[in-house]
Amino acid sequence: MFPRSLRRAATAAALSLLLAVPLSAPAAAMSRAPGAPGIGDVYFPDYGNGGYDVKHYNLKLDYQPGADRLDGKATLLATATQSLTRFNLDFLLDVREVKVNGGLAAFARTGAHELEITPARPLPRFLPFVVEVTYGGVPSSIEVPGIVRPWIKRADGALALGEPEIAWWWYPSNDHPADKATFDVSVTVPEGKQVISNGVLASQRTSRGKTTFHWLMDKPMATYLATLYIGDIEVHKGRSSTGLPVITAYDRTLGPRLEFAKASVERTPEIIDWEASVFGRYPFSSMGGSVVNENVGFALETQTQPVYDSIFFETGPDVAVVVHENAHQWFGDSVALKQWRDIWLNEGFATYAEWLWSEKEGTGTAAELANALYDEIPADHPRFWVRVPGDPTPAFLFYASVYWRGGMTLQALRSEVGDDDFFAIIRAWARTKQHGNGDTNEFIALSEKISGRQLDALFQTWLYEPVKPAGPPATVTARVREAGPPASYERHKKFHELLHGPA
Structure with a gap:
């Protein structure tokens, strides 16, 4: 982990270097154009932006509960990634x-959620730059x-939680998983309030009736x-077994939910230890979880702090x-999507972790549970088999x-290639x-490389064919058929009914 004192010095040095970049660098002579208002996602064309790659976000925020007033500087x-006239x-x-x-740069509102920025001079291709945005408002x-x-005003504070949209409500960003970055978040609140964010809580200081929490990802x-x-x-x-x-x-x-919540979430270090034994080394420097009382109806794999x-x-x-949610720390967080269309790489993997x-x-067993679900949902179900996981459409991104x-x-992949190759594939992917x-x-190419098998037909059948596959995902004994759906089936069923009606 990068020590906080060194991080401050390095950040300051980086800012000084970036601010000193000559605006007349040779790359500026290249073709100039505005950055695209979208990053190129087939489902959400105006999400994210083109022309640049964010490396780091530094957010300094002041929040007033009750009024739900958020002021900040990002x-x-x-x-x-190109010579930019604007972005x-x-x-x-x-x-x-x-x-x-x-x-100072000119700026304007365009589209539903776009902040269009025009710097005084074009930004040269391949060179770093710094953007500072000072802002404020009432997110709710x-x-x-x-x-x-996705921004929820609470009687005692607020909650920022949503997928695929949430960042727009509290900080300016290149809002797409294809552009990941490190984060440095400082939030000042009235004394007595707590602030939970991602990563490591680097410091917590109180002065003149206010407390500032400094989180580092x-x-x-x-x-x-x-x-x-x-x-x-x-x-x-606390500390995990690995420190x-x-x-x-x-x-x-x-x-009364508190006791049940603690009995579950306090097992996070134990669960992550087990998941690391299956998926490979845990990819982050901290872990945890928060339980909210907001009836949002879902859990979310917010990085290191579900x-x-x-x-x-x-x-x-x-x-x-x-x-x-902690399986997502590997599949969805550390390994993020290039396109929202491939959301099954997040949710299918996390679901399979439950079965494991x-x-x-x-x-x-995972085979028993997969087959039980296969048996549970009839071939003539009006929506389930038609909504293919490999291309679910934006409206059904989180469908059952x-x-x-x-x-x-x-499970079909595991049955086809065997346990040794299957777990080698999963670990190699992570x-x-x-x-x-x-x-x-x-993922298909990696599976074929490790297994030495041609797997296009398997993935086509299970990810893309809008019909129930002719056979179950695993060959199992008669006893297996009596296992029934997984214990989480009713919970998932309720969640999907809230979103889309009966699954």
């Missing part, structure tokens, strides 16, 4: 000032048609995985959801088939793509 360290950031709050390389007052507001992170949880929160700090800091946080209004709705712990512990946990615990049929795809991005074609 400093982005980026590199131009866009994704953002919704009111902007007071923008500087590029220390000089902003509504974008067709999007559920030293590994690249997709913008939607950045989170804020502010309020009256019960916070627990990593562990922070867990619980809403003080959980009531957030769980308390509804998961309404009737008892739910260890499976903790397994699921069941296998470990002796409550049904992405999770369950995505998991069945992995290792070779660590802190980067991947897509389905790359």
Whole structure:
């Protein structure tokens, strides 16, 4: 881990170097053009932006609970990938000032969530630059048609939580998983309030009735995985068996759900140890989890600090959801998507991790659970088999088939290539793509390379054919058929019914 004192010195040196970049560098003579207002995602063409790559976000925020007032200054360290006459950031709050390389820049609103910035001089290709945006507003007052507001105003604070959209409501960004960056987040709140974000809590200082929390994420992170949880929160700090800091946080209004939540989330270090034995070394420098009492109806794999709705712990512990969200630390967080279309690489893998946990615990093997789900859903179901996990469409990005049929795809792969090659594939995917991005074609190519088999037909059948496959994902004994769906089936079913009606 990069020590905090060295990080401050290095950041200051980097800023000085970037601000000193000559604007008349030779690359400036190359063809100049504005950066595209989208990064090129086939599902969300206007998400993210073209022409540059963000390396680091430095956010200094001041938040006032009650009024839900957020004021901030975001400093982005980026590199131009073309000679830029202007470029866009994704953002919704009111902007007071923008500087590029220390000089004032013009800015304007375009589109639903675009902040268009025109620097005083074009930015040369391949050279780094610094953007400073000073802003403020009331995030909960902003509504974008067709999007559920992901910034939640709470009686005692706020919660920033959403996928694929959340960053627009609290910091300017190149908002797409294809452009990951490190983060440095400082948040000042009234004394007595707590702030949970991603990574390591580097410092916590109180002065004149206010407390500033400084969080560091030293590994690249997709913008939607950045989170804020502010309020009256019960916070627990500890260490994992490998010495990593562990922070867990619980809403003080959980009531009887608190006991069940703790019985689940406090097992995070144990679960991550087991997942590391299956997927390879844990890719981050901290771990934890937060339980909120907001009835958002989902949990999210926010990097190193998953957030769980308390509804998961309404009737008892739910260890499976903790397994699921922490499996995402490998599949979805460390290995992020290149395109949102490939969301099954996140959700299918995390679902399969639940089944592997069941296998470990002796409550049904992954093969048993995959086959039981296959048997449970009839071939003439009006939507499940038609909504293919390999191309679910934007409206059904989180539909049940992405999770369950995505998991069945992995079981079908395991049955085809055998355990040795299957787990070698999974570990190699996590290792070779660590802190980067991947897509389905790359995963298929890796599977074929390691197994020595041609697997196009298998993946076509399970990911893309809009019909129920002719046979189950695994060949198992009659006893297996009596296992029934996985323990998390009813929970997943409820979640998908909330989103889309009956699965």
